[in-house]
Amino acid sequence: xxNELERLRREIHAELHxxxxxxxxxxxxxxxxFVHKSLVFGAAxxxxxxxxxxLINTIDIAHAEEAPFxxxxxxxxxxxxxxxxxxxVEKVVRAVKDVQAMDPPxxxxxxxxxxxxxxxxxxxxxxxxxxxxxxxxxxxxPGEHDWYLDMGKKWNQLFGDATWTxxxxxxxxxxxxxxxxxxxxxxxxxxxxxxxMGHMATLDGTVAGPWAGVGKQQTEWLQKTLSDWPKDxxxxxxxxxxxxxxxxxxxxxxxxWREVQAVLKPWTKVTNIHGHVHQVLYxxxxxxxxxxxxATAWPWxxxxxxxxxxxxPMIRVDPGDHFDGVGWGKWSVDAKGNPDVEYIMxxxxxxxxxxxxxxxxxxEEVIRxxxxxxxxxxANP
Amino acid sequence: xxxxxxLPHRLRRLTVVAAALAFAAxxxxxxAHKDPVTDEQLREYQEAFMDxxxxxxxxxxxxxxxxxxxxxxxxxxKTGWACAMCHxxxxxxxxxxxxxxxxxxxxxxxxxxMINWCIEKPNQGEKIDPDGAAMKxxxxxxxxxxxxxxxxxxxx
Numbered sequence: 001x002x003n004e005l006e007r008l009r010r011e012i013h014a015e016l017h018x019x020x021x022x023x024x025x026x027x028x029x030x031x032x033x034f035v036h037k038s039l040v041f042g043a044a045x046x047x048x049x050x051x052x053x054x055l056i057n058t059i060d061i062a063h064a065e066e067a068p069f070x071x072x073x074x075x076x077x078x079x080x081x082x083x084x085x086x087x088x089v090e091k092v093v094r095a096v097k098d099v100q101a102m103d104p105p106x107x108x109x110x111x112x113x114x115x116x117x118x119x120x121x122x123x124x125x126x127x128x129x130x131x132x133x134x135x136x137x138x139x140x141x142p143g144e145h146d147w148y149l150d151m152g153k154k155w156n157q158l159f160g161d162a163t164w165t166x167x168x169x170x171x172x173x174x175x176x177x178x179x180x181x182x183x184x185x186x187x188x189x190x191x192x193x194x195x196x197m198g199h200m201a202t203l204d205g206t207v208a209g210p211w212a213g214v215g216k217q218q219t220e221w222l223q224k225t226l227s228d229w230p231k232d233x234x235x236x237x238x239x240x241x242x243x244x245x246x247x248x249x250x251x252x253x254x255x256x257w258r259e260v261q262a263v264l265k266p267w268t269k270v271t272n273i274h275g276h277v278h279q280v281l282y283x284x285x286x287x288x289x290x291x292x293x294x295a296t297a298w299p300w301x302x303x304x305x306x307x308x309x310x311x312x313p314m315i316r317v318d319p320g321d322h323f324d325g326v327g328w329g330k331w332s333v334d335a336k337g338n339p340d341v342e343y344i345m346x347x348x349x350x351x352x353x354x355x356x357x358x359x360x361x362x363x364e365e366v367i368r369x370x371x372x373x374x375x376x377x378x379a380n381p
Numbered sequence: 382x383x384x385x386x387x388l389p390h391r392l393r394r395l396t397v398v399a400a401a402l403a404f405a406a407x408x409x410x411x412x413a414h415k416d417p418v419t420d421e422q423l424r425e426y427q428e429a430f431m432d433x434x435x436x437x438x439x440x441x442x443x444x445x446x447x448x449x450x451x452x453x454x455x456x457x458x459k460t461g462w463a464c465a466m467c468h469x470x471x472x473x474x475x476x477x478x479x480x481x482x483x484x485x486x487x488x489x490x491x492x493x494x495m496i497n498w499c500i501e502k503p504n505q506g507e508k509i510d511p512d513g514a515a516m517k518x519x520x521x522x523x524x525x526x527x528x529x530x531x532x533x534x535x536x537x
Contacts, residue, residue: 085460117461202442204469250469298466301473319467319503320485357537363478366529367470372438 005305008245016261016286023289024232024268065335066170072099072136073329073341075112075240075275076295078145079123079130087322088117091296091346092130095328098344099134102330107168109134112275112293113143113179113240115155119197124154139164143240143275144179144211144251148200149193152180163218165225170337171234174225176218178241178254182211199373203250203300207373212241212251212276214260223263234269234337242274242292244285247303249369252277264288271339278326280314280343280351281307294343299325301360304367312352313359314345323347430521437522440515441465453515458504464519467503471526478536492520 077092079085099109111131116123124146131138140159147155152162162177185207186196199207214222229235243260246252254260264270265286272290278300281292299317307313317325323346330342343351353359439447443463448454457463468474476492483490486498493511496519500506509515 080461085462087460202465204465298462300469301467304470304472318485319499322503360473363475363533363536364531365472365475365477365527367472367526368528369470370438370442370465370526372435372442372444375435 005245005248008248012245012257012285015258018286021286022284023270023287066337068332068334069169070102070104070106070333071331072102072106072109073112073238073273073293073331074099074109074131074296075293075328076114076143076278076297077127078114078117078295078297079127080117081120081122082126088297089126089130091323091326092127094323094346095296096130096133098328099136106136106330108137108139110175110238110273111138111140112238112273113141114145114275114295114297115140115143116146118194118201119146119149119154121150121154124158128158139166139173139175139238141175141238141240142177142179144182144200145197147180148182149197163221169333171236171333171339172226172229174222174235174237176214176222176237176239178212178214178239181213181215183209185209202373204370205373206369206371210248210251210253210255212253213255214239215256216259219256219259219263222260226263226267229267231266232268234339235264235267235271236339237264237270237272239272239274240276242277242281242283242290243272243288244283244290246277246281246283246308247305250300250303252303261286261288269337273329273331273339273341280311282311283308284310291341293329293341294325294327294345296326296328298322304361304365306361313361314343314351315348315353315358316360316362321347430525433518433521434525435522437518437520437525440519441468441471441522448515451515451518452513453509456507456509457500457515458506460505462504464499464504471523474523474527475530475536476520476524476527477530477532478534481535481537484537492523496520496523 074092074095077088077095079088079092082089099106109131115127142152142155142159142162146152156162162175162180164175166173182200185191185199191199199205200211202208226235239254241251241254243254243264244257248255268287270288272288273293274290275293275295277292278295278298279292279302280294281290283290294314299314302313314325325345325348327343327345330344332340332342334340345351356362436447436451440451440453440457441464443458443461443465445454448457465471474492479492479495480489482488483495483498485502486494488494490498493516496516497508497511501508
């Protein structure tokens with residue numbers, strides 16, 4: 001582990017992992033979300049071996065009941081023009097059909113960012129057209145791939161504000177933009193919009209740097225938006241990036257986690273649902289619960305330096321099947337406001353690793369950052 | 382998904398490699414090993430290696446100009462998909478686990494076999510010469526990026 005990453009992890013641990021501090025017990029982890037069918041099929045051994053065992057709470061506290069409901073999450077479709085890549089289109093079409101076929105229907109859809117691959121008008125309009133077949137209300141947050149060609153011009157035109165909130169059946173829902181405040185790496189180097197986008201669209205690139213963040217203005221908006229909301233009522237926040245330092249070299253984090261966590265700390269039932277990581281992911285940071293979602297386009301590997309202890313890893317996928325390891329999320333919210341996800345991974349009965357060899361980090365690796373994107377002319381503007 | 386390199390840069394690299402080759406030709410295989418290695422030689426050998434790593438890095442990340450320069454224009458992918466889109470920092474390529482029985486292929490395979498399988502299947506491209514310059518560069522980048530990984534040949 002790099003010294004910097006080690007330092008960040010120690011810092012966040014000291015700051016937020018206080019003894020006994022966890023999300024409210026009523027926001028329980030269910031069997032379906034975190035062990036799914038695994039327990040039935042003998043994954044207990046795997047969990048014990050790797051210390052993945054999540055904390056399962058069974059205590060429910062009385063809470064004003066609302067009608068249970070469902071919502072759907074789709075993200076990271078990374079569409080190229082249809083003339084170049086039809087597989088990514090096929091997967092969006094499949095997700096759209098699945099969501100539209102939900103019975104009872106979902107109350108709404110969240111699109112979690114990275115609709116496009118290189119942010120072109122053609123890609124964004126293609127995505128918008130494909131998603132029109134979903135007839136329930138839709139809410140969008142941006143991904144970095146949607147933004148850095150025209151700095152959000154087309155995305156804003158199609159989908160409106162990147163930050164929003166609404167209340168639904170006893171839950172305050174918030175959409176946060178974690179992608180548009182990246183430090184300017186392009187002006188001094190006279191990059192074209194396409195060059196700027198190219199660096200941003202490379203997950204393991206080293207030029208765009210730590211771009212993910214919520215920003216001061218939006219953090220203040222978040223504080224204000226929550227100020228009239230009771231501390232024990234559920235809050236669900238959607239973002240593209242996770243709110244902790246999972247793996248900064250791939251922007252699996254936000255750089256201003258400290259400020260955002262400080263705002264959220266008093267609320268005891270906060271769930272952050274995020275995209276960007278293209279993988280099954282679960283963590284608890286203080287009173288915040290954080291859940292990562294699948295992409296429709298392709299799965300990212302787990303980072304080489306490990307995954308949160310509470311995550312039951314997803315199954316190692318077959319790269320020969322472009323529908324494997326990808327899909328969408330079906331969220332159920334019960335009468336007490338507890339959200340619970342069912343990962344819909346196409347073509348898989350078992351989403352979670354059933355034995356050590358099913359986990360992609362079964363083969364240990366040491367890897368290093370790339371170097372060629374730092375070559376002339378980028379290194380010497 | 383691309384990071385451009387420039388012609389002057391490539392020319393500079395080619396010059397370095399040409400110098401290394403010329404040095405080897407003058408010194409000759411018969412005598413080169415009989416003198417203690419010099420710092421200059423070490424630098425040149427390392428530079429010759431890193432030049433391949435850089436080219437491999439660019440190919441791996443979908444750089445069209447490098448693919449064209451190395452004779453594999455449009456072959457590595459027909460869909461816009463690049464190797465690094467599933468393997469950031471060459472993660473999960475596991476070069477240290479080859480050769481092995483490769484489940485997707487249903488046969489015993491080397492890293493080069495697997496690279497060509499990925500080009501042909503997920504990337505929907507065309508197989509490249511397994512002994513060609515582009516393959517060597519990809520192999521150089523993948524193995525360099527996994528420096529420090531422990532050899533576990535045959536591991537699933």
